[in-house]
Amino acid sequence: MITLASDFGTPYPAAMKGVLCQRTTARLVDIAHDFPRQDVRAAAFWLREVLPYFPPATHLVVIDPGVGTDRHALVIRAGEHVLVGPDNGVLCPVARRLAGDGALETHVIDETRLESVAPTGQVSGANARAISGPDGDAGPASNTFHGRDVFAPAAAGVHETDRDALADLEWLSPLEDCVELELPKAVLEDERARGEVLVVDGFGNVITNVPGRFLAGRDQLVVADHRIPVGETFAAVEPGERLATVGSHGYVELDVNRGRGDVAFGLEAGDRVVLEERETAREV
Amino acid sequence: MITLASDFGTPYPAAMKGVLCQRTTARLVDIAHDFPRQDVRAAAFWLREVLPYFPPATHLVVIDPGVGTDRHALVIRAGEHVLVGPDNGVLCPVARRLAGDGALETHVIDETRLESVAPTGQVSGANARAISGPDGDAGPASNTFHGRDVFAPAAAGVHETDRDALADLEWLSPLEDCVELELPKAVLEDERARGEVLVVDGFGNVITNVPGRFLAGRDQLVVADHRIPVGETFAAVEPGERLATVGSHGYVELDVNRGRGDVAFGLEAGDRVVLEERETAREV
Amino acid sequence: MITLASDFGTPYPAAMKGVLCQRTTARLVDIAHDFPRQDVRAAAFWLREVLPYFPPATHLVVIDPGVGTDRHALVIRAGEHVLVGPDNGVLCPVARRLAGDGALETHVIDETRLESVAPTGQVSGANARAISGPDGDAGPASNTFHGRDVFAPAAAGVHETDRDALADLEWLSPLEDCVELELPKAVLEDERARGEVLVVDGFGNVITNVPGRFLAGRDQLVVADHRIPVGETFAAVEPGERLATVGSHGYVELDVNRGRGDVAFGLEAGDRVVLEERETAREV
CATH class of the missing domain: 2.40.30.90 (Bacterial fluorinating enzyme like)
Known part of the structure; x- marks a missing residue:
């Protein structure tokens, strides 16, 4: 099972679902796609409260105001669950909850080594995405929609991989430090x-x-x-x-x-x- | 198949889906989660008009302004369909439509006998739900989210049970009278x-x-x-x-x-x- | 797989899903149901950009300001995909994209020959849909909801049929000319x-x-x-x-x-x- 959460509204999540369906027959369940726009803390709260009700699953989370910057793209193993999303803290509270007493296993995604997303009928170079490259030299990923081009392929990839063997994926590397987020305590x-x-x-x-x-x-x-x-x-x-x-x-x-x-x-x-x-x- | 209808918006329905996915592999289909808030009559109309297009299914309906009061939680067998929701009339018009000439079979849910919902990593007592109990003595159900804590487990339970054997479930008891709702006639x-x-x-x-x-x-x-x-x-x-x-x-x-x-x-x-x-x- | 796109909001898409689930066990994936109301061009753009990310599928599209007029209802084979929707241009840009260098194969739906949609418990004649007919003589399709009464049954039908044998369906006929829509070029x-x-x-x-x-x-x-x-x-x-x-x-x-x-x-x-x-x- 793969769950999806974002602040995208519609129809962007559908493009992510298309990519997922190209690569896996996993069941897809929407958490929400109307989280407050680019509000990492609100999404972190809701995910911590909702995802623990699910059975072991891969959770794709794209609340990503830093898309296109050098922020990392993460895969976090937390107990029997795997979380995929940007390194901005949004995954932390739920990861700690899901891991319980266990440790988190954090990986960074090397997006250049992911199998790139190829929509049907895309005319090569007609609308090249890379600004600085020559015509036709579209990069493997857009700069603004990593949900479709990075996180969805990564979620499909980890879902099709044994949770204990994530470290063997050549497009994942261990990460020591990720951006922390703690919800405030009363x-x-x-x-x-x-x-x-x-x-x-x-x-x-x-x-x-x-x-x-x-x-x-x-x-x-x-x-x-x-x-x-x-x-x-x-x-x-x-x-x-x-x-x-x-x-x-x-x-x-x-x-x-x-x-x-x-x-x-x-x-x-x-x-x-x-x-x-x-x-x-x-x-x- | 289990259908879901509520006035919850997001992301509350996702918590119900998590509970359902913990207990059943049934296909889940959303009817709507943006029914007018706490408007029993509007939901009753839409459900009567939409659910009869479905094949035999379990229908989970949570339009529940009386959550936490002593209103009953119901399971209604109506023809080849089973409806699960609060006893406030919202299920009546669609139940009669689905039953056709047949009788309705109405059960009340004893929520204390349902297997309780246990999210992953919940620290026992950290945020005890029961107001009057001691720390750590969280009750089996919240007072405000029976969709997650009562109706979803019940829907999963009846879905996994033969429709003709609902009366054998120890957490269901026959009910004679339920709250009636008739849509006005011209x-x-x-x-x-x-x-x-x-x-x-x-x-x-x-x-x-x-x-x-x-x-x-x-x-x-x-x-x-x-x-x-x-x-x-x-x-x-x-x-x-x-x-x-x-x-x-x-x-x-x-x-x-x-x-x-x-x-x-x-x-x-x-x-x-x-x-x-x-x-x-x-x-x- | 059947994808669904419309400008219906809720709960109308659920009635389409009920009809689909009556006739097929295909996986259903929502594209969006909040496309700008009756805006054929906007939907045509989004569908062209989103559907090519999906694996081969049947795509049900209901943006249909001309419902109930004599506009045709179409089935278009485009490469490995099949599109079902109204003949107002909304399917054109995505069909061309999905077909790539291949030709489109366009059929018109004869709705009178589709197996009609029969909801459970509908009292025959109680709310006859046909205005001009006698009581009880409801037509096979509403005049305002072809998504439920024409396009959903057609989508289920083509989904259950080999893509190469669409021409054999007795409720489809070849169509030479359909309404064209080209998105403007810069x-x-x-x-x-x-x-x-x-x-x-x-x-x-x-x-x-x-x-x-x-x-x-x-x-x-x-x-x-x-x-x-x-x-x-x-x-x-x-x-x-x-x-x-x-x-x-x-x-x-x-x-x-x-x-x-x-x-x-x-x-x-x-x-x-x-x-x-x-x-x-x-x-x-």
Whole structure:
């Protein structure tokens, strides 16, 4: 199985699927292709939360604002899973989650040694991709669409290879250091949690990095001067009312029942949040 | 085959697919994941119109504004199809359509007896989901994402079970009464149809509940004081012009050729509509 | 393998998939269902650029502003691929690309001879589709959804048939002339390219019809009185800055690094563009 995730919208992912289908009969499953554009951190969060639900698979990830620069293209073995994508940190949080206590095995892709992608009927040289080369001397890869020209062929290649033999692929070399990305951690005190908004989902739910256990035993909280109830589910409050709950990823979410939490709280990804247990007396 | 329908947008459906792929090799086909948010009636209409085109399958439906409340989670056997989703009426119209003259067989899911969903690398207790439990004592299901934690495992389970043996699954119990939902019916008179807008599609076509046969033999109609032609196809009128036609579901649609009917007519889902055959003389 | 492309949004493509799954176990791959509504030229461009990356397949294409008129429904054999869709030109550019030096083999579909689509539980006559017929006399196809009622059954039928034996299908007849569509070509001079914007992609990249080789050896250009650098990749300029580059289809694109080229240049599909190499002295 190969999963696909990108910020491409359509129809670019279809070109990647064509390349994959040329080289493998693996089942293809879309994760999402509408991740926030070029937002490495948001994609890193979602991938960490979603991919662990899959059985062992190859995961093709193309959130790649540095395409065409000298950033590396990576293959990471993480437990029974293999991740393929750019070296910008987007693969790190999910790779660590998938590896559990195990070590990561990181390879860099030598794109000049990958079998190049040859679409049917391409007139050689008619629309040469290489700017500086002579007519007809198109390079093996575009400078702007490595999803199709580098990552998809690499994903097909590793998928067709035994996970334990990745090091034998001549277009992979071991890599010591890759770009790190750590999602920020909240600071928990007895009566206060200082955290950050990781992402806002499509419903407008504000997903923070405060672990859900901070809500244990509390029935209300103060957030940005709003006192809101803690509920086990959206329906704990009336439609249109705010609440704090533990979302499906285990973090505190700031939500509105049948409404948008981001609008009600005026919060977006990256904003700092402080959740406080303040006594009523102190409010007066 | 398992079909998936929700109002989740992305990437939540991918988590459901991961759970399904852990438990079954069934083919997965998306119906839509952008149904109007928490709009049970709209989803019920679309599912009734789309699912009958499929061969026998398991259909996973998660339009679930009551997630986390005590609403039941259902499995409904309807003819050769099996539907899995919340007990809020969303499954009723399509279940009746799929069952034809046959009876429905309705089961309630005991989620505590489902094999729980265990993502790779989840640190036990790190982000405990249960609010009231001690650290590490995460419950078997989140309170906000039953699509992943209840309905997907249930859909995989029933898909892997003989349709005639659903009653033998220890996590299913017979249910007598489920929440009913009937889409409203139009009232037809000789010269007048009183109906309602069921949904507006992505093109802006206004789909009413007036059966297409009301248009038989008519070549024009009055709707909200607009006299409009009846056409067999959008192209019966010039681009930008209004018309009434019989849509692909067999109902009267109020459309604009290459434009948006909802804007031109000022109508949205739930609005009442009266289609009249008025003689010109009465307009003066 | 059957690929699907349309401007339908959701959930209409799911009805096509149901019909396909009734008749074939072929793998289904979505190209896109959010092509610009009823924009034959944009779809023709994207299909020409994407489908050649696929292995031999049947490609179902429904961008069909003339649905329900007397426009033909086509099956085109192009090399090892088969295309199914309306006769409005949308299939032409990709068919020529896929056929390479080979000839196209074009058939017209006689929809009255296709096995008609019968959804489960449809009450005969309850919502008769035919306007002029008596109650219950629904025609074999809707007038507004040939994707489901004509093109999907045809795609399943040709997919299940040997490519060399399409002429033997009783519901296909040879067709001499079909509607032509040629994407406009740019005019290249030594110091000037006169072209057109073919499409704007979801990132806002302005894709012109000027072949990438026009940029060879140049390091800047004048476009609409803006002097902009030529770069091999977006990252050749600072975030927010304009550039011209060779896009992944081999054409000159007018882009903004991590921004929207269409907004910065004020260009949209169909606009004329002139790329000039002007010396600085002439600007003064």
